[in-house]
Amino acid sequence: MGFELSLRLNYNHRVPEELASPINASTRICAVYGFPIKHSASPAMQNAAFAALGLNWRYIACEVAPENLRTAIEGAKATRLVGLNLTVPHKLLAVDFVDAFDESVKMWGAVNTIRIEGRDKNGTWLPIYQFTDVHPEKIRTHGFNTDAEAITRSLREDLNIEVAGSRVLLLGAGGAGRVAALKLAAENVGELFLVNRTHSKASAVAAEIRRRHLNVKIQVGYPRGEVDLCINATSMGLSPNDPLPVDNKQFSLRQAHAVYDMIYRPAETLFLQTAKAGGSRIANGLGMLLYQGAKALEIWSGQPAPIAIMRAALEKNIYGESTVQSPQSTVPKSNAVG
Ligand code: ATR
Numbered sequence: 001m002g003f004e005l006s007l008r009l010n011y012n013h014r015v016p017e018e019l020a021s022p023i024n025a026s027t028r029i030c031a032v033y034g035f036p037i038k039h040s041a042s043p044a045m046q047n048a049a050f051a052a053l054g055l056n057w058r059y060i061a062c063e064v065a066p067e068n069l070r071t072a073i074e075g076a077k078a079t080r081l082v083g084l085n086l087t088v089p090h091k092l093l094a095v096d097f098v099d100a101f102d103e104s105v106k107m108w109g110a111v112n113t114i115r116i117e118g119r120d121k122n123g124t125w126l127p128i129y130q131f132t133d134v135h136p137e138k139i140r141t142h143g144f145n146t147d148a149e150a151i152t153r154s155l156r157e158d159l160n161i162e163v164a165g166s167r168v169l170l171l172g173a174g175g176a177g178r179v180a181a182l183k184l185a186a187e188n189v190g191e192l193f194l195v196n197r198t199h200s201k202a203s204a205v206a207a208e209i210r211r212r213h214l215n216v217k218i219q220v221g222y223p224r225g226e227v228d229l230c231i232n233a234t235s236m237g238l239s240p241n242d243p244l245p246v247d248n249k250q251f252s253l254r255q256a257h258a259v260y261d262m263i264y265r266p267a268e269t270l271f272l273q274t275a276k277a278g279g280s281r282i283a284n285g286l287g288m289l290l291y292q293g294a295k296a297l298e299i300w301s302g303q304p305a306p307i308a309i310m311r312a313a314l315e316k317n318i319y320g321e322s323t324v325q326s327p328q329s330t331v332p333k334s335n336a337v338g
Pocket residue numbers: 001002171172173174175176177196197198199201233234235236335337
């Protein structure tokens with residue numbers, strides 16, 4: 001998704017020149033493909049990380065129309081890019097265009113990260129950038145999905161929530177909601193309540209979970225009593241005048257100890273403001289964006305991601321110099337599943 005509706009002139013902050021090594025013939029490239037893509041915060045986050053790790057790499061954003069995705073992936077292979085990220089609308093399409101799958105792609109049915117690899121003379125596949133002097137015998141694209149893991153990592157790091165054994169209310173059964181529900185089930189959530197505007201979609205996700213995770217307790221509808229966590233995975237809140245994604249008459253946010261909104265732009269939706277006023281712990285979806293990117297960087301480079309630097313770069317890019325939100329009228333809006 002990632003609805004990004006308006007322009008802001010100074011939107012894309014640059015990596016300070018003194019931190020990045022100069023571009024030369026050894027500079028290697030990573031890219032994110034999306035449509036649209038111009039408000040992506042990933043270049044700011046990844047270039048800050050490359051500079052911090054001392055890598056002579058750059059990360060760029062490319063607007064790739066869906067009908068050109070296959071060619072664009074083949075182009076990355078031919079030009080030996082280090083790797084790719086894929087965002088809306090390419091994550092499902094790309095499954096058909098990569099040569100090898102990680103388990104995570106089989107699990108989630110979508111690709112958001114590609115590592116480009118070469119085969120050496122012993123038959124071992126290695127990251128393509130390691131072939132500096134010898135030529136690889138063959139080149140392939142290796143697909144991964146880092147989105148689902150990022151959900152549980154963000155819940156843990158940003159809200160101190162361990163999913164296993166928790167009671168959770170999940171709002172939304174679209175693309176993001178489905179992956180979140182399946183991931184929560186895979187992590188042995190104690191009890192999961194699913195609510196969606198279109199009831200049949202919530203029922204379909206519940207049925208899929210019952211098939212795949214026999215022991216997970218799942219219900220469609222609002223819970224009685226308290227929950228450890230309530231998550232918004234709908235698009236309600238991306239626009240300033242959106243109502244709450246939750247029906248106040250059936251569930252009060254005061255019933256939730258912690259509240260998570262996958263939307264990170266604006267930084268505090270009405271949903272999060274209401275939850276905070278009611279005393280719940282809150283976090284927005286910036287952490288999901290951060291951790292999916294951190295894992296992608298680790299897949300490409302084999303090095304631990306500099307999390308604090310990546311988070312600071314994201315906050316600066318999205319919210320400006322401070323973490324205070326910029327005026328609504330000029331800030332594009334996004335959620336973490338774009
Ligand atoms: P994403 O990939 O971000 O999940 P999506 O698949 O289009 O995007 O899902 C959007 C989610 O927001 C869905 O849960 C959708 O509900 P429906 O399944 O009923 O469409 C929810 N949503 C969007 N607009 C909504 C609205 N006005 N009121 C309530 N829910 C809404």
